[in-house]
Amino acid sequence: xxxxxxxxxxxxxxxxxxxxxxxxxxxxxxxxxxxxxxxxxxxxxxxxxxxxxxxxxxxxxxxxxxxxxxxxxxxxxxxxxxxxxxxxxxxxxxxxx
Amino acid sequence: xxxxxxxxxxxxxxxxxxxxxxxxxxxxxxxxxxxxxxxxxxxxxxxxxxxxxxxxxxxxxxxxxxxxxxxxxxxxxxxxxxxxxxxxxxxxxxxxxxxxxxxxxxxxxxxxxxxxxxxxxxxxxxxxxxxxxxxxxxxxxxxxxxxxxxxxxxxxxxxxxxxxxxxxxxxxxxxxxxxxxxxxxxxxxxxxxxxxxxxxxxxxxxxxxxxxxxxxxxxxxxxxxxxxxxxxxxxxxxxxxxxxxxxxxxxxxxxxxxxxxxxxxxxxxxxxxxxxxxxxxxxxxxxxxxxxxxxxxxxxxxxxxxxxxxxxxxxxxxxxxxxxxxxxxxxxxxxxxxxxxxxxxxxxxxxxxxxxxxxxxxxxxxxxxxxxxxxxxxxxxxxxxxxxxxxxxxxxxxxxxxxxxxxxxxxxxxxxxxxxxxxxxxxxxxxxxxxxxxxxxxxxxxxxxxxxxxxxxxxxxxxxxxxxxxxxxxxxxxxxxxxxxxxxxxxxxx
Numbered sequence: 001x002x003x004x005x006x007x008x009x010x011x012x013x014x015x016x017x018x019x020x021x022x023x024x025x026x027x028x029x030x031x032x033x034x035x036x037x038x039x040x041x042x043x044x045x046x047x048x049x050x051x052x053x054x055x056x057x058x059x060x061x062x063x064x065x066x067x068x069x070x071x072x073x074x075x076x077x078x079x080x081x082x083x084x085x086x087x088x089x090x091x092x093x094x095x096x097x
Numbered sequence: 098x099x100x101x102x103x104x105x106x107x108x109x110x111x112x113x114x115x116x117x118x119x120x121x122x123x124x125x126x127x128x129x130x131x132x133x134x135x136x137x138x139x140x141x142x143x144x145x146x147x148x149x150x151x152x153x154x155x156x157x158x159x160x161x162x163x164x165x166x167x168x169x170x171x172x173x174x175x176x177x178x179x180x181x182x183x184x185x186x187x188x189x190x191x192x193x194x195x196x197x198x199x200x201x202x203x204x205x206x207x208x209x210x211x212x213x214x215x216x217x218x219x220x221x222x223x224x225x226x227x228x229x230x231x232x233x234x235x236x237x238x239x240x241x242x243x244x245x246x247x248x249x250x251x252x253x254x255x256x257x258x259x260x261x262x263x264x265x266x267x268x269x270x271x272x273x274x275x276x277x278x279x280x281x282x283x284x285x286x287x288x289x290x291x292x293x294x295x296x297x298x299x300x301x302x303x304x305x306x307x308x309x310x311x312x313x314x315x316x317x318x319x320x321x322x323x324x325x326x327x328x329x330x331x332x333x334x335x336x337x338x339x340x341x342x343x344x345x346x347x348x349x350x351x352x353x354x355x356x357x358x359x360x361x362x363x364x365x366x367x368x369x370x371x372x373x374x375x376x377x378x379x380x381x382x383x384x385x386x387x388x389x390x391x392x393x394x395x396x397x398x399x400x401x402x403x404x405x406x407x408x409x410x411x412x413x414x415x416x417x418x419x420x421x422x423x424x425x426x427x428x429x430x431x432x433x434x435x436x437x438x439x440x441x442x443x444x445x446x447x448x449x450x451x452x453x454x455x456x457x458x459x460x461x462x463x464x465x466x467x468x469x470x471x472x473x474x475x476x477x478x479x480x481x482x483x484x485x486x487x488x489x490x491x492x493x494x495x496x497x498x499x500x501x502x503x504x505x506x507x508x509x510x511x512x513x514x515x516x517x518x519x520x521x522x523x524x525x526x527x528x529x530x531x532x533x534x535x536x537x538x539x540x541x542x543x544x545x546x547x548x549x550x551x552x553x554x555x556x557x558x559x560x561x562x563x564x565x566x567x568x569x570x571x572x573x574x575x576x577x578x579x580x581x582x583x584x585x586x587x588x589x590x591x
Contacts, residue, residue, distance in 0.1 A: 003468065015422060015467040016429070016444070017460055018452040031465055033523050038411040041481055044488070051483030052490060055292035055306040055539045060335040074199045078433035087431055090443050 169212030192454035202299025219254030249279030274532025281507035281557025296331035361395030366500035422466025511554035
């Protein structure tokens with residue numbers, strides 16, 4: 001297999017996903033099969049080829065940067081985890097003993 | 098009311114509405130009734146019954162003026178990926194199952210401004226990731242031609258809504274074939290526009306260099322009207338082109354209709370080398386039928402080469418997953434979206450919310466995308482894929498020096514059985530073999546229905562064009578529709 005369980009666990013950590021042993025094993029099998037198919041790209045010589053990252057070559061048309069009023073209270077209705085107008089999360093810094 | 102709505106084009110409906118042969122309320126009611134009748138197809142995630150009827154009544158009250166859009170008073174549906182202010186936009190994910198849009202997508206706004214009636218939002222593959230519409234938090238969409246089969250994805254709900262007569266037109270998004278595949282599986286038309294032709298503002302991002310909204314319809318003129326309504330530059334999406342957009346429906350009606358022979362002289366390229374592996378013989382047979390019809394109409398054909406097209410699937414699944422892993426990093430359970438209660442610290446909140454909020458296919462793609470972008474693999478996978486993408490695009494540019502369009506099947510097979518491919522992602526991905534090169538090269542493609550296979554399931558073909566030359570594709574599709582009206586305007590359920 002191209003990817004083993006340990007690599008999957010590292011990827012899971014990087015992408016903030018949980019993966020127990022059983023899930024990691026299944027994912028390793030599936031991703032290895034996909035990556036095996038992708039080996040076909042090895043036969044192409046891409047020396048001197050410029051990578052293509054964007055969908056269009058047109059120069060992007062940038063609009064004027066101006067402030068547009070927006071009612072922020074609407075956005076805050078998107079979660080119930082708000083206290084004193086701030087988003088609540090678990091402690092980030094441990095309490096001093 | 099005796100007006101045959103389901104066999105009427107938007108133009109015919111517009112005429113009937115203006116002449117008061119039918120009211121907008123009656124038209125909207127009919128679609129709402131059909132949505133209820135065929136709810137088991139699972140084409141809709143949300144339906145706006147009361148609101149649609151109110152809007153319809155308002156159209157009836159205010160009437161029509163000379164310059165009104167042909168979409169005024171026409172019931173349309175949107176894939177549940179387009180923001181619609183005050184309405185849920187779930188992306189068919191548990192992650193966004195409670196998310197209410199706080200603004201309108203440009204597509205939504207343009208439709209509302211034109212007086213179209215948005216009657217509901219369609220089911221889809223979660224975050225537009227899928228070829229079958231089996232990966233939805235709300236369950237699979239069923240194919241109305243055979244409910245044991247998939248509808249195609251990821252815009253399967255939109256395709257079924259149009260095919261089953263549950264909306265006049267619909268809008269989906271196409272990242273690697275997501276409007277064309279379900280269109281092919283359900284016997285309707287769909288357009289994947291040139292990248293930059295339709296605004297992505299307010300469309301939940303999947304793979305930003307590939308995503309493009311596209312219309313779906315039962316006939317060519319409806320598809321043109323639907324495209325006209327949303328195409329063109331948008332200052333809120335800097336990747337939209339500033340090139341001027343001219344009405345395609347106007348071009349068809351004013352220039353092409355009645356002068357067909359003048360537009361039948363174009364050359365269509367056929368990449369024979371690409372029509373081999375995995376292609377169902379019945380699809381190939383139907384492909385040859387389409388060639389005969391177009392040849393009879395006056396088009397010429399030429400064999401062309403797309404030497405790197407066979408690598409497109411691998412390139413696509415590296416690039417789309419890489420971009421998806423980055424785009425979906427925003428879902429952390431903090432400001433919006435699903436938040437898990439099973440955590441002990443901040444990192445746990447992130448990973449638990451994401452693990453419980455995303456479905457299996459989404460997590461698989463995030464994992465693959467993270468892998469191809471990770472240290473030690475970035476050059477070998479992501480950069481290599483981006484370079485081969487350039488070669489794929491060059492192949493098309495080279496081909497278009499000798500032809501005006503390219504003909505390909507839309508899918509290698511007809512719609513497969515539900516559950517047939519879900520356990521093997523690579524087999525599922527192979528369904529996209531003929532659609533992904535289009536997205537990688539950023540070119541337009543119009544998928545249209547052709548014949549049915551021996552399994553009584555629809556087959557679809559696609560015409561690929563030069564950048565920003567959707568007009569030529571519509572001219573050819575219009576001529577095809579004139580030659581073979583029996584292939585178009587099919588409603589899958591009575």
